[in-house]
Amino acid sequence: MEVEAYAGPDDAASHARSGPTARNGAMFGPPGHAYVYRVYGMHLCLNVVAAPAGTAAAVLIRAVRPLDGLAAMREARLAAAPPRVVTDPARRADEAERLARVPDARLAAGPALVCAAFGIGLAADGLDLLDRVGRVRLDLPAHPVAAGAIVAGPRIGVAYAGEPAVSRAWRLGIAGDPSLSRAFPPAEPARSARLPR
């Protein structure tokens, strides 16, 4: 599991930085609802709105460790491939073969892969994730994650936002999780450890 926090107008890396628009509207809606957006013209990302309606904050779901429904996830990944791949039988077969080699733990190891593996589309934008009978929903974990098992680091892909947004350690993950989108940078070494001998 891996997430990133995005705030409101005071966070230059946040989609909410310039106020509400057609795209980010859900971010200004009620908490616990989904904010789904398209990036790079082809991928989708899922957020959980995390601030009262009228204000903006959200948590980007960057990676998930698959526990069940692995076959359904592989099917959803294939269905989420670009149209020309899904349509063309040869390319589709190639993609299915490639997906068969993807380890279970890597099926949702990235923000766009989360949407692909769970079959989440733009239709999910604004949905109430706390609705117990919703098609996409959040549940409480079977075992809570110990605070000591959580690692933090800078957010990915927000260099354009400049400081202080770039350096905020608002990317959180479970240490040692095989499903992280990528490794966390090593913790800053203690000052004494960097002194010359």
Next chain:
DNA sequence: AGTTGGATGGTCT
């Protein structure tokens, strides 16, 4: 192990 470039199109300046 790390870097580079292509795919691809909505969104905002």
Next chain:
DNA sequence: GACCATCCAACTG
């Protein structure tokens, strides 16, 4: 018209 909260294959070393 430039810019992306990305992913993957193809390179370099």
